[in-house]
Each structure stands twice: as C-alpha cells, then as structure tokens.
Amino acid sequence: MVVTGGVRIGRWARPVAGVVAGVVTAAVEMAILVASGLLLTLTVPAPALRRRVLAAVLRYAPVAARWERRRLAWAANRPAPAPLRATGRRAVGYLALRVVPGLLGALTVGVLAVGVVLAAVLLRAVVTGGVAVPDLLLQLVIGAGLLLVNLQAVASVGALDRHLARRMLEPDGEDALRRRIDELTESRAGVMAAVDAERRRIERDLHDGVQQRLVALGMLLGRARRSRDPDRARALLDQAHADVQWALDELREVAWQVYPSALDHSPLDEVLTMVARRTPIPVRISHALPDRPPRPVEAVLYFIACEAITNAAKHAGATVIDIEIRAGDGGVDMWVRDDGRGGADPAGSGLRGLARRAAALDGNLDVSSPPGGPTTIRATLPCG
Incomplete structure (x- = not known):
C-alpha cells in the first residue's frame, strides 16, 4: 500500500x-x-x-x-x-x-x-x-x-x-530519414566489426583451449596404445577420459559464447540462473516481464549480462551482482549492478561490442562506472 x-x-x-x-x-x-x-x-x-x-x-x-x-x-x-x-x-x-x-x-x-x-x-x-x-x-x-x-x-x-x-x-521528415540512414550505416559497420572481433576471439579460444587439450588427448591415447603395462594403459585411458570431459566442457562454453542454445527452450531468467550457478560470486536476478521478448532481444540481453558478470567477477572485485529485467517503454530494460571498485571503460572492446549489439536492434547501452564504484550497466531494447 x-x-x-x-x-x-x-x-x-x-x-x-x-x-x-x-x-x-x-x-x-x-x-x-x-x-x-x-x-x-x-x-x-x-x-x-x-x-x-x-x-x-x-x-x-x-x-x-x-x-x-x-x-x-x-x-x-x-x-x-x-x-x-x-x-x-x-x-x-x-x-x-x-x-x-x-x-x-x-x-x-x-x-x-x-x-x-x-x-x-x-x-x-x-x-x-x-x-x-x-x-x-x-x-x-x-x-x-x-x-x-x-x-x-x-x-x-x-x-x-x-x-x-x-x-x-526535432528534425523534420527529411532530416530524420537522413539521420536514420547515418545511424544504420554506423550500426552496420559496428556490427561487422563486432562479428570480426567475435570470430577472432572464438578462434583464439579454440586454439588455446580445445585444440591444445585435443592434442594432449591424442598423445595420451598414443602412449596408452604403445604401453605394454595394462595398469599403466588403464591409468592413461582414465586420464584421457577426464581430458575428453574437460574438452567437452570447454567446447560447450565456446558454443554458448556463440549462441546460447538454452534460449530455444528456456526463458531468459532460467538461462541466466544457470550462468549464475557457475559464477564464483552471488548473482541476484529479478525478472518481471509479462511476455517473452523476441529471441534476438533475449540473446543480446544474455550476452550483455554475461559480459557484465564476467567483468564484475574478474576485474571489479565485486561481492554481489544484481540483475533486474522489466518491461520498459515499448521494450525491455535491464540493469546489471555490482558493488565492485568501478572504473570500467565504456570504450573498451567488450563494452563497445555490447553497445554495437544493442544498436543493431535500435537499442541503447549506458554504462556508469565511477572510480570506487558501483558499476551500473543499463540496456534498453525495443520489442516492436
């Protein structure tokens, strides 16, 4: 009341x-x-x-x-x-x-x-x-x-x-159309740059992670094949089995960074809850959407939340992260707040790439991160 x-x-x-x-x-x-x-x-x-x-x-x-x-x-x-x-x-x-x-x-x-x-x-x-x-x-x-x-x-x-x-x-019809063309041109160039950066990152993750582990796995299997000691061969096969599980986990992480397939059958709050369980610091999620937004909107919100969680856990020294998702003026608003040391650079490659993702859907990404914290990232995406 x-x-x-x-x-x-x-x-x-x-x-x-x-x-x-x-x-x-x-x-x-x-x-x-x-x-x-x-x-x-x-x-x-x-x-x-x-x-x-x-x-x-x-x-x-x-x-x-x-x-x-x-x-x-x-x-x-x-x-x-x-x-x-x-x-x-x-x-x-x-x-x-x-x-x-x-x-x-x-x-x-x-x-x-x-x-x-x-x-x-x-x-x-x-x-x-x-x-x-x-x-x-x-x-x-x-x-x-x-x-x-x-x-x-x-x-x-x-x-x-x-x-x-x-x-x-506000501009008239012709000025608004010219401004819209400029915005689309700029956002298209930004999306292409973000896609290229994402491809380079995926190639680096595959080369430094999964590929190295598969090479080690092949060497283990070769040693087990050449071993004449059954116990030694069994130990090598057990280690190879563990490496296979690690490689599958890393490959799954890379795949999720490309596209979260869980969004195909689960809403955004449940997918973010799965992400929160793998985060070393507490993540509190508040989800108040009456209907599921379009899949591209959910995907962009997912990537923004994941990047914000990663930054807060690795660089900000935060002890808690709050994610709030609710219906906005004709779209969806999401706030990601942490109590870390702040100082995040909106012009950095990660946040700049997220801003380009939001701009590709006619959305906005605002970052407030004064020195000493806290950091607040607000994403506004239309659902029309």
Missing part, C-alpha cells in the same frame, strides 16, 4: 515539478533574450561587436534548449532524449516561443498555490472549530474538483511544452 501510494504521488509530483521548473527557466530565458535583443540593437553601429554578440546567442541557445529537453524527459519519466541537432536559430525561436507555456504554467502553478493556502486556512478552521460540518463537506467537494481541474491544467501545460519542443527542435 505504501509503495502504491508513493507511485501515485510521484506520478503527479514530477509533472508539477517540471512545470514549476519550466516557469523559472522560461522567465530566465526570456530575460536573456530580451537583453540580447537590446544589446544587438545598441551594437548596430559596431558590426564586429554585433556579430560577436549574435554568435554568442546562437552558440548558447542550443545549450539552453538541450537542458529544456532533459527537463521535459525527467518530468514525463522518460529516458534521456537523443542528442540535439537543431540549429542555433531554431533554438532561439524555440526559447522565444516558450513564453507561452511559461505564462500558462505560472498561472496554473499560482492557482495551485492559492488552493494550498485556502486548504491550510480551512484546516485551521476545522481545528479551531470555526466551520460547520455541512460547510466543511461543501468546501471539500469544491476543493477536490478544483484540484483535479488544476492538475489537468498542469498536465496540459506540460503536453504543450513537449509539443513545442518536438516541433521546434
């Missing part, structure tokens, strides 16, 4: 806080734009100085617009927006138009503040006994109705603010 109530409060607290912050930023941005306009007017006789002022405005306007998009994403409880590609002039136009949601937001927040003050006055009257029960019930009904209308107005102001940012800052 407490958790549910907190979620409901947070559902309204974020939009209200976002609108309040938007009112403040709109006032600051409008003041800066007005001051910049006056400065540009005053510097007409000095063209060089006027160009410098204009360049500064066009340079810093996208920065303010980028912060506004982050505020809107936080207020809507959505992931961080994609990098801003709007020009300086479009950003200036967007900041100028923000005066409309800023004024409307100030009006709605002001009405909400007045309602809070009146509610406090009513509460004081109830405590002191200065209001009758019928009047109290009437005031509660009217106040609840006005509160719902005011909250809906806050939501409408937030929606208007998001619509304005989307129309002014």
Whole structure:
C-alpha cells in the first residue's frame, strides 16, 4: 500500500515539478533574450561587436534548449532524449516561443498555490472549530474538483511544452530519414566489426583451449596404445577420459559464447540462473516481464549480462551482482549492478561490442562506472 501510494504521488509530483521548473527557466530565458535583443540593437553601429554578440546567442541557445529537453524527459519519466541537432536559430525561436507555456504554467502553478493556502486556512478552521460540518463537506467537494481541474491544467501545460519542443527542435521528415540512414550505416559497420572481433576471439579460444587439450588427448591415447603395462594403459585411458570431459566442457562454453542454445527452450531468467550457478560470486536476478521478448532481444540481453558478470567477477572485485529485467517503454530494460571498485571503460572492446549489439536492434547501452564504484550497466531494447 505504501509503495502504491508513493507511485501515485510521484506520478503527479514530477509533472508539477517540471512545470514549476519550466516557469523559472522560461522567465530566465526570456530575460536573456530580451537583453540580447537590446544589446544587438545598441551594437548596430559596431558590426564586429554585433556579430560577436549574435554568435554568442546562437552558440548558447542550443545549450539552453538541450537542458529544456532533459527537463521535459525527467518530468514525463522518460529516458534521456537523443542528442540535439537543431540549429542555433531554431533554438532561439524555440526559447522565444516558450513564453507561452511559461505564462500558462505560472498561472496554473499560482492557482495551485492559492488552493494550498485556502486548504491550510480551512484546516485551521476545522481545528479551531470555526466551520460547520455541512460547510466543511461543501468546501471539500469544491476543493477536490478544483484540484483535479488544476492538475489537468498542469498536465496540459506540460503536453504543450513537449509539443513545442518536438516541433521546434526535432528534425523534420527529411532530416530524420537522413539521420536514420547515418545511424544504420554506423550500426552496420559496428556490427561487422563486432562479428570480426567475435570470430577472432572464438578462434583464439579454440586454439588455446580445445585444440591444445585435443592434442594432449591424442598423445595420451598414443602412449596408452604403445604401453605394454595394462595398469599403466588403464591409468592413461582414465586420464584421457577426464581430458575428453574437460574438452567437452570447454567446447560447450565456446558454443554458448556463440549462441546460447538454452534460449530455444528456456526463458531468459532460467538461462541466466544457470550462468549464475557457475559464477564464483552471488548473482541476484529479478525478472518481471509479462511476455517473452523476441529471441534476438533475449540473446543480446544474455550476452550483455554475461559480459557484465564476467567483468564484475574478474576485474571489479565485486561481492554481489544484481540483475533486474522489466518491461520498459515499448521494450525491455535491464540493469546489471555490482558493488565492485568501478572504473570500467565504456570504450573498451567488450563494452563497445555490447553497445554495437544493442544498436543493431535500435537499442541503447549506458554504462556508469565511477572510480570506487558501483558499476551500473543499463540496456534498453525495443520489442516492436
């Protein structure tokens, strides 16, 4: 019950806080734009100085617009927006138009503040006994109705603010198509590089592991064949049998690194549980997906989790690993956290390869690993 109530409060607290912050930023941005306009007017006789002022405005306007998009994403409880590609002039136009949601937001927040003050006055009257029960019930009904209308107005102001940012800052159809082509070209090149790196790693594992063990196995069998001592031959055959088991285990590990065949008949949480049993440190798995995602999505999540577990066990000195998988906004979100020493490099070959795997499915991979820890890897993959 407490958790549910907190979620409901947070559902309204974020939009209200976002609108309040938007009112403040709109006032600051409008003041800066007005001051910049006056400065540009005053510097007409000095063209060089006027160009410098204009360049500064066009340079810093996208920065303010980028912060506004982050505020809107936080207020809507959505992931961080994609990098801003709007020009300086479009950003200036967007900041100028923000005066409309800023004024409307100030009006709605002001009405909400007045309602809070009146509610406090009513509460004081109830405590002191200065209001009758019928009047109290009437005031509660009217106040609840006005509160719902005011909250809906806050939501409408937030929606208007998001619509304005989307129309002014996001690329149009042609720009979006060009950007999509660039992303596909980049992700295809990244996938090809990741495939080549994976092939080299598999060849190295086979050469240094399975191949060496098979060579040793052949030598053992040759010695057993040439031995004339039955006990000696039996001991060599027992050792060869153990080496065969080791070679099969290593070959199975290599095969799982290529593709986890267990996903063909088991869901992701069960496969990760099998991986956790072979890990020297505890792994806690939280799986809350209503339906199984597509097989490629499960495979990418599996590889990301395995790489994160391996890094935490070998390099981070972690004592526990937490894996959380749940449904996201039109897809699947997975967090892998450890309490190790941190310092993981997102540009390293392993994490860069995982980012390429996620990008191949139009997903994202974010790594947070400050020195001293903890390390958090978040993978977001669509399921459409």
